[in-house]
Every structure is written in structure tokens, then in C-alpha cells.
Amino acid sequence: MSTISTNPPAGMRDFGPAELCARRHVENVIRDVFEAHGFVEIETPAVENLSTLLGKYGEEGDQLLFRLLHRRDKLSRALEGKPAEKDLAETGLRYDLTVPLARFIANNAATLPRFFKRYQIQPVWRADRPGKGRFREFCQCDVDITGTSSLLAEADICNAVAMTLSRLGLTNVAIHLNHRCLLRGLIAASGITAGHEESALVAVDKLDKINEDGVLKELDTRGITPESGRKLLEVLRRPDGLTEVAELDRLRTALASNEEAVKSIDELRQLLEVAADSMAGPLFKIDASLARGLGYYTGPIFEIRAADIKGSLGGGGRYDNLIGMFSNRSIPAVGFSIGFERLILVLEERKLMPPLMTGPEVLLCRFAEVPAAGILRIANLLRQAGLRIEVYPETPKIGKQLGYAESIHVKVAAMLGEDELKAGNITLKNLASGEQVTVTLGAAASMITGWLGKTPL
């Protein structure tokens, strides 16, 4: 046994043909929907300068960045002294697609449309410990609109996401909706100091996983008094049976004294109205406990949830200050990121992935006396008819070739021997039924398309 591991690095994956086929299918649905919304695609490099990445995601995010070490002389020189982290690396792998977008916008603001609607489907990397449905290299599908503060942008983006989910046949999903300012108001109203705001957010976000007692305990260990904790949980507690608008009303009453919170509640109400007739409307669920980890959000925040999977299928929100961190011009923006891996996981668990097949349909076999020269011409004849043809490269006994045909799941074997060659014929065998006919080369394609149930070209 070889001593080098043949596994990819932890948290990273190879994709076999069947797996990739399913991924491409989902990707194509997403692409179609995004393009129907007028989004255009960009790609950015896997590697970004650390100065671009650091400080955008909060402390935890910085920890999870994959950093690329200097190479060769630069590394040796750095190691001679007492190197600090920043001496060893100046670049890292991107952590998401939003920050690279912000850099891209700041870099190209002059030539981009006033409202830039872009989508991007690319891998991102996080130096996290991998678990079920979690990877160190994974794909995100982002849609963002920059250049407007209009809530129509939020609605448009959520509509795109909702349409994607619907096209994939995914029901029983919700888009949880909250607002960063509302959260801040909630926390302030509970008497939690600004210094504890971030800790409180983290604890609150877990409300649906651990219960109220769990959150109280968590708040306690983070230095927040039980009194404040109880106050906070009381406001968060949503009575059964409330509509989304009624829930907003309830929060508005509870936070009436906080001007900022009231404003954000009205914004959410407006968003519900704008999106009411869209595909996103029915999916929205006001969730005052939704926090989202990333630090750069400033307004409404969203998260796709499915009851049968813990964690989210994606999320997003408004980030009006992020692009300004890369230039002196501040540009408002809102975006949504579909967690591709989670989506695939749910589709598979719910058996919503259609059977997909792109392998060869016909294996072209030949007996030993038939020369290889000319065999590709015959293959091309069939390919021109729209058939996917594989040619068996060697000439063992025909039974072995048929066995191979079976193993790669082709439906039809086409066989050429001396007799067929002389007569300009080819023998076709339907591997499922065992039916076998010898036809002229010209008639072969239509015979096969008939067997396959395909419409001829």
C-alpha cells in the first residue's frame, strides 16, 4: 500500500461524473433564474490580498481565512527573524463572494452601470473543521444589486432566490427576515451594553437550536445579566398564530421608544408589501432572533431555512458600508448567497434530484479482424445523428466488449465484423431487450434513436 494518502485534503472533495452531473443541473437552474432577473455574471480570483479580506467578517472570520505563505526566498528571509503572521502571508483564499464583489465595484465603479446586478457562482474557502454538509472548499451562488437603497432591490433578490427554490421543486422552505437595526434596538432595550452587543447576537441566533434556557445560559457565560437576558427573550418570544405584519406590529409596540428600531420595522413592513405579489412574499417569515454571523450587514437580513435541515440554505442582506471600505465613495448594496452544498444536500435527502445521464448511449465494438482505421468514421456517422458514441479501443472477444458495455450502462452495442464491413452493414444489439438486427450503416442511427426513445435530429 502506498504511504501517501490518496484522499483530497480534509474538507475538500473530488467530484465523480454522476455527482458533477447533478451539480451542473442545479447550477444551470440557478443560472437561468438569475439571468431571467437581468443579473450578469462575473468571476474574481480565488486568491485575494489579505488587506482585502481581513477585518470584513468579524474576528471569527479572520481566524478562518486560509492564508497563502510566501514562497522561496521571501519565506526564508521572513523566517530568519521572528516572523509575525503578517510577515508570512500577504494573500489568502476568498472567504465569500461579497467582499470580492465590493472590491470589484470599488475598482471599476466608473465603468459599471449605475445599478450593477451581478451573479457569481464560484468556490470559497474556510479553514473550518468540516462536518456533515460542511466543507473547507464549497460553492456559493451570489446575487447582488449595487447602487440603490430601494427596497425593490431586496424584493427582487429574494424573488430570484424563491424562484430558484421553486424551480428545483423545493417546498417547505422559508426566508427568515430580520433587520440589523431592529436587533440593535432589541438588545439596547433589554439593557445590554453596546460592548456586549456582538456576544448577545451570537447567543440570540441560537434560539431555534437551543431553547430559551440555553440562550440564557449562553448569555450568562458571555457576561450578560440574567435580568437583561430575560427581558430580551421576552421581546423575542413570538406568540402563535401571528401573521408577519402582526408580528411586526407587536415588535413595534414593544420597541416604540427606540426611534431606530421603529424605522427598521417600518422598512421590513414596506419590504413585505413590495414583495407581497412576488414569489418571495409567501416565504417570508419575520424572525427577530435571526442575527447572521457576518459583520458587514447594515439593514434587512435574510436566511433560507428548511425544517428538515439544521442551519441555513443560504442567506444575505443589505451592506451599505462595505464598498465604502474600498474607496472613498460609499455605494449601497444588497445581496443573497445560496449555499450550493446545502441545497444539493436537501435536494438529495428529499429525493428531488432528477435522474441525469450524459454517458455514452452506444458502444461501438468490433471483431479482431476489423481494422481500427475507419472505425472513427463510422462513429462520427452516428455522432452526426446526435448520438453519444464510445468506441471500444481494443479487440478482445466480443463477449468481453459486451460486458464492458453493460458495465458503463450503455443501452446499445453496435458491432462490426468482417461480414458487416463487406456488406456496408452494422449489427445493433439492444442490451436491455436482447433484440439484435443487422442494418445498413445509413439506417443505423434511426434504428438506435428509436430504441432510445429519442427524437431524431
Add this chain to the structure above:
RNA sequence: GUGGGAGUAGCACAAUGGUGGUGCACUAGCCUGUGGAGCUAGCUGUUGCGGGUUCGAGUCCCGUCUUCCACCCCA
């Protein structure tokens, strides 16, 4: 980053501290121009790696790597 389980043939798994096996897969034959079933034969291993205890270690101990699960956090 924290805690726990697991690593034996290509894969799935057995083996009381005492000669490492079984199934599937693979190869060949039964079958010289016809696959799937069946039968027969064959191939596959420094038991993840390194050290220790022992007359003797796949088995016990320590380290290390990998992997799975839970937590932390996230998509």
C-alpha cells in the same frame, strides 16, 4: 479550536495476546461472432505510520496522521 469513536485486500466487514479470513469486485475458464445468471480456478495485505510492553501484538500502552460523530461556528 474542544471532547469521543474508528482505521485490517480495490470496497464492505471477521479474527480469545498464539499460522490474518469471508463476501463483493477483479482476472481466466466452462462458452473460437454475443453481456447479465451459475459453476470452477486464480489474484489481492510490512493489519494507517512510528515507538513501547511481551517468549509472542491486528489485538494492550504512548505518540502521530487520517477519518467519522458531537460541540464551537457557519453555507
